Every structure is written in C-alpha cells, then in structure tokens.
Amino acid sequence: MKAIANLGLLLALLSSTALADVKLPALFSDGLVFQQGKPLTIWGWAAADEDVSVRFAGQTQVTRADLDGKWRVTLDAIPANAEPQEMTIAGKNTVTLKNLLVGEVWICSGQSNMQWMVSQAANAQQEIAGANFPQIRMFNVERVTSQTPLDDVKGSWKEANPQNVGQFSAVGYFFGRHLHQVLKVPVGLINTSWGGTRIEAWTSRESLEERPCAAQMLSDWEGVKKNWDAAAENTKFEAAKTAWQAEVKKINDENAKLPADKKVRAPSAPRPPDDPNKTQHHPAVLFNAMVAPLIPYSVQGAIWYQGESNQKRAFQYQELLPNMINDWRTRWNSELSFYIVQLASFGNSLPITKDAGVPDTWAELQEAQYLTTITLPKTGLAVTNDIGEEKDIHPKNKQEVGRRLALWALAKDYNRPNTVFSGPMFKNSVIEGNKVRLQFDHIGGGLKVRGGGELKHFQIAGEDQKWVWAQAKIENNEVIVSSDAVAAPVGVRYAWAAWPEGANLINAEGLPATSFRTDEFIPSTLGVVSPYQEVMKAQAR
Secondary structure: OOHHHHHHHHHHHHHHHHHHHOOOOOOOOOOOOOEEOOEEEEEEEOOOOEEEEEEEEEEEEEEEEEOOOEEEEEOOOOEEEEEEEEEEEOOOHHHHHHHEEEEEEEEEEEHHHHHHHHHHHOHHHHHOOOEEEEEEEEOOOOOOOOOOOOOOOOOOEEEEEEOOOOHHHHHHHHHHHHHHHHHHHEEEEEEEEEEOOOHHHHOOOHHHHOOOHHHHHHHHHHHHOOOOOHHHHHHHHHHHHHHHHHHHHHHHHHOOOOOHOOHHHHOOOOOOOOOOOOHHHHHHHHHHHHHHHHHHHHHHHEEHHHHHHHHHHHHHHHHHHHHHHHHHHHHHHHOOOEEOOOOOOOOOOOOOOOOOOOOOOOHHHHHHHHHHHHHOOEEEEOOOOOOOOOOEOOOHHHHHHHHHHHHHHHHOOOOOOOOOOOOOOOEEEEHHHHHHEEEOOOOOOOOEEEEOOOOOOOOEEEEOOOOEEEEEEEEOEEEEEOOOOOOOOOOEOOOOOOOOOOOEEOOOOOOOOOEEEOOOOOOOOOOOOHHHHHHHHHHHH
16 A cells, blocks of 8 residues: 555656646747747746746746746847757756747648648659758648647648658748748748638637628538437448449449440549538637647748638638638737738639630639738739649649749738739729720739730620620720620629630739629629538539
C-alpha cells in the first residue's frame, strides 16, 4: 500500500511539473516567419500565476499566466530581417525557438484549388527542382473540424526547397515566390485550406447568426443533426454499394464483348454517409479548427481561392463572402488585405452550349466575387477566365494565378504604384439607341483583343430578356456592343458562362477582363440559401 501511495505521489508531482511547463501553439516553432512592421503578439500556456518572459530581437516582455494558465505578450513592431534569430520563452522551464525570420506573412485559404500542391501544378518537376528559397516558409495547417473554437492547430514550418515544396499550396507558393523575388524579404505562408468546402464552414457561427441569409441554412443543419441516424444511413449505404458493385460487374462483363470505342463507363461508387456532426461542410467547423487558433498571429493579409462549392447559392455568396472577410478582420482586429481568385473558366460538368442567355451559376458566383471587391475596402480580384481547363476544375497553371494575386499585393500593400495589377473591370454602361457603350476601370495601356481579330462572348438583350450574341468593338478605350436583333437594348453580358470559350477582352498588359453583366434581371440562384435547397432544386428539374 505504501508503494502504491508513493507511486501516486510521484505521478501527481510529474503531472504538476508537466502543467507548469511553458508551452506554445504550433505556429510558434522553429523556422517561423514574423510579420514586419506590426506589433507581434506571442501567446501560450503555463501554470496558473506563473511568470513568463519573452525575449526576441532586443526586446523583453514579462507577463503572468492567468488562472487558466493562459498568457500573452505583445512585442513592438520590428523591420524585416533575413538573418535567422532565436526567441527565448522562459517560465519554470525555457523554450528556445530557432531560425526565425521577419518579413511578410499571408494566410492562404479556400478549397481544393488553394489546397492543390506544387507537385500537382504545371511543370511540377522543374518547379520542385528549382525551389531554392530558404527565406520562403510555409506552415500547412492539418485538416480537422470542430464544433467549438480550438486554441491550437497541428503543423510545422517548412522551407521552400526540393524536399518540401512539392507539398506546399501551389497558388500560395507562387504568390509568395513572386513577392519574395520583388520585395527581397522573407515570406511566410500559412496554408489553411480544404478541398470541396463551403464558405460558411470558414466563417464563425456568431457572424453567420447575424446574417438573415444564413438563417435557413443554420436551421436546416440543426434539423439534419437532430434526425441523424447513423445505423440507418450505413444500412442504406451498404445497399447502394451492393447495387453499384452489381452494376459495375454487369457493365464490365458487357464491355468485355465490345470494341474499345463502344465500351461504357461504369458509374462512380456511392459515397459513404457524411455524419453532420463531423463533416467539414458544417457551418463554422473549419473556422473553429483551422482559423480561430491562428488568431492573433500577425499577418499582412489573406489570399482566397474558393467558391466552386457555393456556386448553386451564388446570390447568397454576395453576402457570405464579405461577411466572412469582415468576420476575420474583426477577430484579427485588423483590416487585413484580402485578395480573391475569381473562379477559373471550367466546363462545370455540363454540355457546352452555344446559345446566349443560358442561366449559369458559375458566372453568378464570379459576379458575387467581383461585387465584393468593388464594394469592400482593401480587397482585390485575380481574374482567371483565360487559364481554366474545360474538363478539369483544377487548372494546372497555378503560377499565373499566384502572380496575379501578387500584383494586387505589390500595388496595394507594398507601394509599387506603377504595377498594373488588374485586367479591365466593368465600370459603367450608357445606352445610345440600339447600342450600349461600356466603360472600364483598370485598362492599363489600353483595351485590346487577345490575339487580335474581333471581340467575342458579348451578348445583348432587350426588356423581353431574350439574349442574342452581339457584335462588339473597341472604340476610344470603350467597348461598343450592338445587335441588329435588339433595337432597344437594356443589358449586356460578357463571358457570362462557366466556359466562355473565346472571351478575349484584355488590357495592353495581357490581363483579362472580368465577366460581368449590366442588366438587373433576376439571377437563377436568388432564394437558394441552404445546401439542402440545392438538392431539392436539382430534384425538381
């Protein structure tokens, strides 16, 4: 009994010692990059009432952990420094962080096109072999979900070298590389992204609850969670899988008797049931697990590549995107710069139609992104409708995506006033008889036609909303649009399609014009405010 008691005392002492250790979030680890020119907040845990000191770059700050063992200090802003430094955090134990740089730090977030790695991008082998940028560091946040905000993430800082860079976000890396090569300072990139996810998952629950457009969505999720029956869903899945296997066998047996050009493709396997309590699609769960723990790490801004999974609720996205941006800014207590990749052109898994006036959710989502950037301060839009791939939602030319995002940052954040950072953006329209005159911002050295020839993918309509393809020409850096079939036009659309084949309006610097519309006709996604409504709408067709 005495031995057991002594063992218990030893375990208690060991536990007490462990609790007393000064600990830091995963972000504060060897190889990190701090943001230059802004106060640096450092935080962590220790024993309750434990004194903690932080020493870095000639500064020392002392604080005391609160009753929950949490502590925080703020260091004065420091300039960029490419020489590796050390930081010492001391309480009852001492933690030393090594190889720390100071430069520019950016959040890289969104869904699969942000998650897409350098190893999956164009010229991957060449890019990986040529990655010799020890001053570019990336922190990949492990993908997890949580119904409540967490206080830490899993991940580590890695240098951009051939051993590591293949696992970097391609868009993030090429964005950071361009900044590094121009600014000549270290660049830190925090990649927090997850393929197939929706914007509401990246937004806090509190801010969603303040938006009327999100009320139905939140209510639907609560209903689905309440009625979730895992056993029943698994039974349905197993039945569907058995039926699928039988169908695949039947098709394979029949294909074996057919020539190669007559073979039929087997259907995709059914997806396992998605527990609404654990899924990455649930509102706020990615904010809780993959964004909240990063706050208040000092950053310059964020780049965002997302929207594919929200396209069927594109009109709602006009509110959800600025809401998320403002939510992040409020929580960081900083008007972070926020640069958005407009969805690249893509066939959208639908037959490509040559008709004008076809409702297009992809174009409506692009419009929501465009409207956000012309109404919300310190935002920008990297237009990519010229570098998409018809049959691949993940275009491989991530180098140009990163470069276009970097142009916005260089012009707006880093005082490079001569940088042409955007292609033409619709500004105003004037109806003159049977013609519509279009004016643009960001024309750079002037409006041009990519490859020469005629402007393409403009359409025009009158009050009857019957759209026809239009003739368009550049005149005095404006575009004049008309059609003999429309005597009294009320609206023009450009590149208004998921796959706007041939759209070719650019500026002299080669940057493409964003898709746009001048009409005020009701969009096809108006009123669709929940993912469960998307399903019902599809079934009703």
